[in-house]
Amino acid sequence: GENVEQHPSTLSVQEGDSAVIKCTYSDSASNYFPWYKQELGKGPQLIIDIRSNVGEKKDQRIAVTLNKTAKHFSLHITETQPEDSAVYFCAARRRANTGNQFYFGTGTSLTVIP
Amino acid sequence: ETGVTQSPTHLIKTRGQQVTLRCSSQSGHNTVSWYQQALGQGPQFIFQYYREEENGRGNFPPRFSGLQFPNYSSELNVNALELDDSALYLCASSRTQGPTQYFGPGTRLLVL
Numbered sequence: 001g002e003n004v005e006q007h008p009s010t011l012s013v014q015e016g017d018s019a020v021i022k023c024t025y026s027d028s029a030s031n032y033f034p035w036y037k038q039e040l041g042k043g044p045q046l047i048i049d050i051r052s053n054v055g056e057k058k059d060q061r062i063a064v065t066l067n068k069t070a071k072h073f074s075l076h077i078t079e080t081q082p083e084d085s086a087v088y089f090c091a092a093r094r095r096a097n098t099g100n101q102f103y104f105g106t107g108t109s110l111t112v113i114p
Numbered sequence: 115e116t117g118v119t120q121s122p123t124h125l126i127k128t129r130g131q132q133v134t135l136r137c138s139s140q141s142g143h144n145t146v147s148w149y150q151q152a153l154g155q156g157p158q159f160i161f162q163y164y165r166e167e168e169n170g171r172g173n174f175p176p177r178f179s180g181l182q183f184p185n186y187s188s189e190l191n192v193n194a195l196e197l198d199d200s201a202l203y204l205c206a207s208s209r210t211q212g213p214t215q216y217f218g219p220g221t222r223l224l225v226l
Contacts, residue, residue, distance in 0.1 A: 001173070006156075032213040043118075043204050043217035044157065051213075089156050093213045099170025100213075102147065104156035 002027040002094050006105025013080050014113050021108045023090035024072040030103075032093035033066060035075045037086045038107075044089060048075070080112045118207050118218035126224045127195050135190045135221045137205030145169070146188040147215060148180060149204040157204055163188055164210070200225045 003026040013019050025033075031052040036044035050057045050064045050073065057064050061080075066073040077084055090105040119138045127133050139146050145164045149157035159172035163182035177193040186207070192199055202222050206215035 004156075034214070036217075041219075043206075043219045046214065046216065049214060091156075096170065099164075099168070100147075100162050101170050101172060102149075102159040102162075102215075104149075104158070106156050107154075 002030055002092055002101065002103040004090060004092050004103045004105045006090050006108060008108060009106065010109045010111075012111045012113060015080060015082060017080055019075075019077045019080055019084070019110055019112075021075045021088055021090070021110075022072060023074070023092075023105050024070075025092045025103070026071065027092070027094055028068075028071070029096070030092040030094045033064070033073045034091050034093075035062075035064060036089045036091065038089060039086045047088075077110075080110075082112050082114050085110055085112045118205055118216055120203075120205050120218040120221050122221060123219070124222045124224075126226065128226050129195055129197060131195050131225075132191065132193045133195060133223060135192075135203050135205075135223070137188045137190070137207075137218060139186045139188070139205075139207035140216050143207035143209055143216070144186045145208045145210060145212070146182055146186065147206045147208070148188070148190045149206065150174075150199075151202040151204055151220070153201070160190070195225045197225050199223065 034049035038044045063076040147162040148160040151157045161171040166182045181189045202220040206217045
């Protein structure tokens with residue numbers, strides 16, 4: 001099956017700096033890669049996603065890059081703000097004959113220091 | 115447009131009991147997925163339902179079962195509860211098997 005690894009597990013940055021979170025996946029059949037932000041006591045919130053036929057996608061301060069050959073994808077947050085502090089998860093969707101399967105990374109706790 | 119809702123928000127059960135968790139999908143969404151999130155971990159995919167049938171399953175034993183109803187709402191049933199089943203159970207909905215999922219707030223289950 002698929003295995004998604006995420007690094008780092010914790011990340012502290014000064015307000016205004018950039019933050020980068022990296023994930024790798026193992027199954028070349030995975031074709032969709034979302035990123036979620038989870039605040040304490042809440043469900044994960046989709047912040048950006050990318051499909052396997054695209055190398056990069058940007059939405060204001062957030063961008064995701066995908067390297068299919070190396071099987072890794074990264075989340076980039078620029079001009080970080082204190083409200084960006086949360087746990088971030090990467091995920092991979094694999095389509096199988098039996099249906100969809102989703103695999104999440106173990107999370108990165110991001111702290112933005114004012 | 116209403117978001118994904120789950121009930122109850124919290125639940126305490128004892129080992130060996132059975133539990134049913136409920137999820138209402140976001141308006142316009144007909145596909146529902148369930149996840150288990152242990153403390154400090156990422157969500158683990160349990161299964162997905164589309165057109166009232168299971169459409170993909172993760173590595174969970176048969177005592178985890180589900181249902182989807184004609185109005186696209188869904189239930190997760192767990193039999194013979196074990197201590198390790200204590201977790202946050204998340205429901206996510208999407209359009210016709212589409213990959214973009216929107217999560218509910220979760221049900222926190224504690225098994226004693």
